[in-house]
Amino acid sequence: MSPPETRTKPSQTLLRQTCPAGRISRSITTRDDVEILDISNYIPFFLSSINNALSRGASAIYREQFGIGITEWRAISMLAIEPEITAARICEVVNLDKAAASRALATLDQMGYLGSVKSEKDPRKRRWWLNDKGYELHASIIRIALAREETLIEGVDPHDLEAGIRAMRVMMKNVRNM
Structure with a gap:
C-alpha cells in the first residue's frame, strides 16, 4: 500500500x-x-497528554530520588489509603493492569517497604500493607506529588478547577461503560 x-x-x-x-x-x-x-x-488527547507528561516527569523524579517509578508510587499511595488490600483492589482503583500491579508490589516488597499475608482461601492471593519504612517513603514522595499538583493547577481559577474535577469524576464513571 x-x-x-x-x-x-x-x-x-x-x-x-x-x-x-x-x-x-x-x-x-x-x-x-x-x-x-x-x-x-479533543478531550481524550488532553487527558492522555497531561497524564503522560505527569507520569513521565514523576517517574523520573521518583526513580532518581527513591529508586521507584510511577507504578510503584501508585501502589504505595493506595496502600496508604487502604491498608491490607489485594493487588486486584489496587488495579480496580488506580486502573493498573494486574501484571503491572504485581510487579510493583514485588519490587516494593524486595525493597523492604511492605508487609503481606497470604489469603487462607487462596494462597496465590495476598493482602498488602506499608510497613514503617514504606510509610516513611510515602511521606517523602507525597510532599513531591502535592508540590507537582500545585504547579499543575497554578493559575487555574478555583471555580474552574472545581468544575473540572466534577467533570472528570463523571468521565471516570463513563469510562467504565466504554
Whole structure:
C-alpha cells in the first residue's frame, strides 16, 4: 500500500459536532474530504497528554530520588489509603493492569517497604500493607506529588478547577461503560 499523496496546501474545514446536550463534543477538521481530529478540542488527547507528561516527569523524579517509578508510587499511595488490600483492589482503583500491579508490589516488597499475608482461601492471593519504612517513603514522595499538583493547577481559577474535577469524576464513571 502506498502512502497518501501529500499536498502543499490542503483544504481544511472545521466541523463541529454536537452531542445531545447541545455542547460541542469535538472538533473535526476535514482535509481533502478526510475527517481528522482537531486535537486542540479533543478531550481524550488532553487527558492522555497531561497524564503522560505527569507520569513521565514523576517517574523520573521518583526513580532518581527513591529508586521507584510511577507504578510503584501508585501502589504505595493506595496502600496508604487502604491498608491490607489485594493487588486486584489496587488495579480496580488506580486502573493498573494486574501484571503491572504485581510487579510493583514485588519490587516494593524486595525493597523492604511492605508487609503481606497470604489469603487462607487462596494462597496465590495476598493482602498488602506499608510497613514503617514504606510509610516513611510515602511521606517523602507525597510532599513531591502535592508540590507537582500545585504547579499543575497554578493559575487555574478555583471555580474552574472545581468544575473540572466534577467533570472528570463523571468521565471516570463513563469510562467504565466504554
